[in-house]
Amino acid sequence: MTTDPRASAGAPRTARRVPAGAAVLREDVTDAIRAAVFEELAAVGFARMSIEGIARRAGVGKTAVYRRWKSKLELVLDLVSAFAAQGLPAPGTGSLYGDVRALLEVASHALRHPVASQVIPDLLVEAARHPEISDAIKAALLDGQRGIAAVIVRAAVERGELPEGADADRALDLIIGPLYWRLVVVRSELPPGYLDDLAASAVAALGHRD
Template identity: 55%
Template sequence: MLRGEITRAIRSALMQELAAVGYGRLSIEAVARRAGVSKTAIYRRWSSKLELVLEIVVAAAGSKLPTLDTGTLRGDLTLLFKLVTHALGHPLASQIIPDLLAEAARNPEIDETLQVVLRAKQQEIGGSLVARAVQRGELPVGTDAGAAVDLIVGPLYWRLAIARSTPAQAYLDALVETVATGLGAAPAVPRQRDVTPPAAPA
């Protein structure tokens, strides 16, 4: 394999192994075996399993979200919930994320790294989605972006990562309205039904 292919194979193997056994039982030997490379190939790139895990987790979590600018708060929330459902609903993510959060309580380096990543994500969402809604007049000036992000992401994270339940579209639609209203947006205007009056009798 070429150098780039080896690195990709190691990263893929790490995610698979991390999902299968968790951080505590993860070993460089198992990652190397799954990737089809030698342990030396891994140690040339990373000095320990902690360094390997942190780099790859940061790369995955730090990937930029697509621009969430549909023109309305509810449209932005709908798109965000779709993206989060897809990401957290992935079998690897649903196994890895809870395990790493539990490990963070025991490992200060993992905890610090995850906190940095989470704060960056909070800023990315809060600094764009919420700010644009304020600029459009959909949310009050002075809306707390941090609290807003907790309200936006929290319920869906609970449903996907903790309860391990895939939400139906009706749930996501209801969540959009609940979150928008909770943030202080005006209620959605119901669509007017196009009702054709009955023809007058001849």
């Protein structure tokens, strides 16, 4: 019994197209590539990072990466923007000190992550060369934290712990600035009680009212 050669030829082509189309939508592949980007950035930096290296780390072909992003710059921008979109809920401990201490705890864990500690400084250097990276980093590292600081300050004003007109940007500088300096720039370990002392100092500097 014979079959129509056009039908037999068409079936395999359809079967081959399905996996290719499905791969574009597979979240596990996308997640593997994103994880590989972090590892590659930490290992070689943005300038030396390549699509080939990312694909090798992710265990996929280069085409899997290019289906999602046109270039390594677009890939990194998407990754940084995704972090900005995630955001972190503002702490609601019921006191200014408690909120500041909770924010410091979360920030210290993020900044001490071995990959983040390598990636963030490198991206900040690249931001001077690529305005797109600068904008994405601003959204990820500044705008989200600024929103959290604004919530903390507003709650403290409502409780009478801070005076009216307290500046959320200044609060963010006082809270996160020293931590970033120590963990990312100086790269030294935090001594015991450091976060407690830093929280108390930041609250005092903000004009805390007992």
